[in-house]
Amino acid sequence: MHHSRIRLADLDQANILEVDVADEVLRQNALSLMADWVTRKPLYCVRRGLAAVICARAKDVSEVLMDDGQRFSVVAPKIEGYEIFDLFGGVESVLQMDGARHSRIRGLMQPAFTPRAVNALLGAIQQIVTDKIDAIERGSGFFDAMGDFCDDIITRVMLDATLQLTPPQQQAFTRVHNSFPLIMGIAPGEAYPEEYVEAGRALHQAVLEIIEEKRRHPREDFISNLVTARDGNDDKLSDEELVNQIYAVCAAAQGATAASLGAALLNLGRHPDQFDSLKRDPALVDSALEECLRYQSSGFLIFPRFATTDTEVGGVAIPKHMPVYVSAQAANFDPEKFPDPLRFDIRRNPQRIFTFGSGAHSCIGMRMARLVMRISLLSLMQRFPRLGLVDLDFEPVYGGNFSELSPLTIPMRTH
Numbered sequence: 001m002h003h004s005r006i007r008l009a010d011l012d013q014a015n016i017l018e019v020d021v022a023d024e025v026l027r028q029n030a031l032s033l034m035a036d037w038v039t040r041k042p043l044y045c046v047r048r049g050l051a052a053v054i055c056a057r058a059k060d061v062s063e064v065l066m067d068d069g070q071r072f073s074v075v076a077p078k079i080e081g082y083e084i085f086d087l088f089g090g091v092e093s094v095l096q097m098d099g100a101r102h103s104r105i106r107g108l109m110q111p112a113f114t115p116r117a118v119n120a121l122l123g124a125i126q127q128i129v130t131d132k133i134d135a136i137e138r139g140s141g142f143f144d145a146m147g148d149f150c151d152d153i154i155t156r157v158m159l160d161a162t163l164q165l166t167p168p169q170q171q172a173f174t175r176v177h178n179s180f181p182l183i184m185g186i187a188p189g190e191a192y193p194e195e196y197v198e199a200g201r202a203l204h205q206a207v208l209e210i211i212e213e214k215r216r217h218p219r220e221d222f223i224s225n226l227v228t229a230r231d232g233n234d235d236k237l238s239d240e241e242l243v244n245q246i247y248a249v250c251a252a253a254q255g256a257t258a259a260s261l262g263a264a265l266l267n268l269g270r271h272p273d274q275f276d277s278l279k280r281d282p283a284l285v286d287s288a289l290e291e292c293l294r295y296q297s298s299g300f301l302i303f304p305r306f307a308t309t310d311t312e313v314g315g316v317a318i319p320k321h322m323p324v325y326v327s328a329q330a331a332n333f334d335p336e337k338f339p340d341p342l343r344f345d346i347r348r349n350p351q352r353i354f355t356f357g358s359g360a361h362s363c364i365g366m367r368m369a370r371l372v373m374r375i376s377l378l379s380l381m382q383r384f385p386r387l388g389l390v391d392l393d394f395e396p397v398y399g400g401n402f403s404e405l406s407p408l409t410i411p412m413r414t415h
């Protein structure tokens with residue numbers, strides 16, 4: 001391991017963000033801060049004592065995400081302290097691979113995410129959404145939009161609709177998901193808690209079982225695609241690699257969709273006039289959904305890149321190995337692309353939002369995410385024409401990783 005950490009003292013002192021980027025105050029005020037960051041050239045910041053840089057303007061965000069591998073990598077260099085960038089506890093995911101390795105794995109996953117494959121899920125998604133709404137209707141008239149609706153919706157779509165897992169296999173995924181918070185604050189080098197390790201082992205076993213099942217009866221889902229592509233190829237993926245991809249896709253999909261759907265309900269709820277217009281005219285749903293996704297999605301920073309050489313963006317020096325945080329959320333507030341960006345307007349119909357990233361790693365699941373969110377909004381509004389927030393001034397507390405905007409609860413009423 002190298003010991004060549006970047007020293008804050010060597011950077012332009014006038015261009016350093018005063019607070020640790022993981023500060024809770026920052027997360028609770030993320031949207032107004034993003035509207036400020038987007039007016040600024042790349043900004044140095046600190047997280048857990050490590051110097052990094054944040055890119056927020058649309059052109060800077062695009063420059064980093066569209067890099068062809070010459071200047072930035074998604075693979076963290078082996079430097080002391082950089083263990084914090086190991087997102088999935090040692091699992092090497094498609095998000096953390098570069099170049100040819102990444103293209104190959106992504107190519108194998110692609111058939112499960114084509115328009116045809118995603119549209120084939122429509123009936124199943126509708127059923128899952130209807131079941132959840134039925135349960136809410138049987139309740140008191142008050143519900144938690146996160147716990148009762150958003151939290152596990154995409155997991156259910158992927159696990160029971162796409163993969164048709166048995167209940168014990170589903171539980172293995174839920175258990176791992178529930179054990180993620182156990183490793184959030186863990187110090188570099190510290191052992192993982194037993195429950196986290198055990199949950200991982202149980203999931204590993206469940207996924208091996210699923211792979212075996214798909215090998216015997218391949219269907220149109222991404223695991224079948226990965227398995228058959230592997231078996232038809234001399235240069236095979238190991239079972240280990242298959243397990244890693246399945247695990248990482250589920251992790252990438254679940255939190256992001258729950259948070260974005262929750263944020264959509266929150267922001268529609270905070271603008272009751274616009275929510276009413278949408279309820280009266282559901283044809284506005286596509287424009288409204290894009291505006292919801294632009295205005296607030298799953299977090300204010302996406303997974304970091306690392307400079308592979310001394311470089312610069314927007315005139316700001318970025319030394320080799322420096323982590324580069326990209327804010328898709330800030331770029332969505334770039335006034336040159338989205339005038340008066342903090343105005344929430346379901347008729348805006350924003351084009352080319354940054355929410356799903358861009359370039360080689362852009363979200364492979366965006367079509368599925370949009371479909372699930374669209375069906376959810378339409379079905380909720382249709383069943384509950386008076387759907388709204390219990391308290392119009394409600395401010396969520398956000399959970400998840402430091403830059404995620406994942407509301408813990410959103411109290412709503414059905415009438």
Ligand code: HEM
Pocket residue numbers: 094095096106154158248249252253254256257260261297298302303304328355356357358360361362363364365366368369370
């Ligand atoms: C509204 C919900 C979602 C949002 C806001 C979202 C956002 C993103 C973003 C910004 C990236 C790019 C990350 C980067 O460049 O570092 C990404 C990548 C990814 N997303 Fe999503 N996502 C969502 C839903 C989903 C769903 C439903 C799935 C799968 C079913 C999924 C699977 C993935 C995967 C596998 C990647 C990595 C792609 C790669 O590295 O090539 N996401 N997502």
